[in-house]
């Protein structure tokens with residue numbers, strides 16, 4: 001290296017360090033200065049995503065002969081003046097690269113970034129097992145990924161969780177086999193793919209043609225909420241978050257009024273381990289595996305430099321009409337899309353299951369706009385880490401808005417506003433094709449989101465417990481709340497409710513104070529500006545029921561998009577025991593989400 005080159009490199013590194021905020025655990029690019037170019041299109045996008053951990057190094061423009069190798073790396077950032085890159089790989093690979101001509105590694109920076117949080121991050125696995133409700137039920141202690149990550153149950157722990165919940169809550173839980181993983185399909189280990197389905201089995205539907213039996217206590221078909229977890233094995237947080245969400249909502253059935261009706265009127269289908277083969281490999285090696293274990297390159301006569309690079313990126317493999325346009329056909333590339341759309345066993349199992357629950361055509365499109373109608377049902381949440389972002393269709397292009405773009409944006413704003421630090425809801429992201437959201441929106445018409453949660457692939461437990469878990473549970477609960485009409489309800493008023501008391505004699509009146517606001521959680525989006533029309537209160541009959549009529553109603557001449565009203569309820573007609581109050585407000589364009597409370601009459 002000449003001294004000029006050395007100076008140049010120092011300057012480059014200096015610039016990089018200045019625009020990035022280095023910490024021991026990871027590196028973050030400030031949004032305003034992060035420019036990441038898409039290597040396929042050379043189009044630049046401002047990203048709110050953080051750089052993936054661990055970050056590597058900087059280098060002058062690479063010689064041509066290295067370019068094909070670089071293309072197989074996980075994430076590459078370039079601009080016209082300089083070249084630098086980031087990968088998620090093991091040290092030996094990094095060492096190897098650092099010796100290659102043309103590369104200049106910033107070793108000190110890299111070493112810092114590879115520091116894995118250890119005991120100094122004081123965290124004890126008992127804190128999650130003993131946290132609030134877990135002291136009340138006989139929760140097993142599940143095996144965890146490693147002593148460094150005691151807050152994350154491992155793959156076996158996920159499967160044990162499903163078994164336990166099915167035994168513990170037989171009227172609320174069903175575990176459904178949906179097909180073998182790739183390795184299982186070739187008799188080489190692997191796992192059966194499973195869905196953890198949560199719903200009150202004692203309610204059922206009358207107008208769902210696939211349901212023919214059991215008692216009917218509701219007049220409406222239930223809303224599906226699909227939650228996908230663990231498509232990318234190196235992302236440790238999503239599978240754990242999903243398990244905790246399930247445990248929480250089940251435990252709170254009949255304890256929390258909202259979680260109770262949500263399980264009565266919603267089917268929550270959670271795929272806790274969407275890529276079990278890949279996850280097993282990741283848990284053994286912690287090498288930041290992104291893909292599944294289906295090694296395509298064998299047939300092509302070569303292998304990727306790193307075994308971790310083999311396999312298919314399932315989140316580019318879903319059968320969307322633009323499959324293959326914004327992904328890689330190179331088998332060693334992190335975003336390799338597979339032989340064909342839906343080529344992977346895991347993808348096929350998920351697609352078949354989603355379409356069995358919600359057959360294509362069930363949600364109807366408006367013939368003029370192409371948008372799904374406002375009575376369409378269902379939400380898909382695909383959880384990934386890391387980042388603090390919501391993304392939704394179309395993922396394959398920046399140039400065309402999805403027909404339901406306003407609806408999808410309104411919903412995203414309402415989820416984002418409940419996170420702290422606040423997640424992005426601008427849908428700014430590099431283009432991808434064959435992802436879960438484009439597929440699910442196009443094929444079955446659900447409101448589909450990728451949520452990037454957390455700050456690192458291998459998130460430390462303290463951050464997970466104190467920040468990420470709470471944020472994720474909040475937005476998943478909101479998604480559950482609006483799954484019945486996801487293109488409609490998030491545009492309506494949300495509510496804050498307080499009761500004068502939750503235990504009352506029936507010769508007294510109950511005071512229910514309701515703050516209804518179209519702008520609450522709307523983040524100033526246009527759908528939060530309509531005038532209120534009416535606030536309805538129902539006792540023991542959910543507003544979704546076809547014959548439901550409000551017991552009390554406030555429709556004063558509202559002149560604003562928010563109001564606080566009081567219901568002074570006489571209770572003399574009600575029997576002793578627990579009663580369920582449901583409240584729903586409308587603006588000029590329609591209803592908002594249902595909120596509810598229990599009241600105990602003595």
Ligand SMILES: [Zn+2]
Pocket residue numbers: 231232235384385
């Ligand atoms: Zn991911």
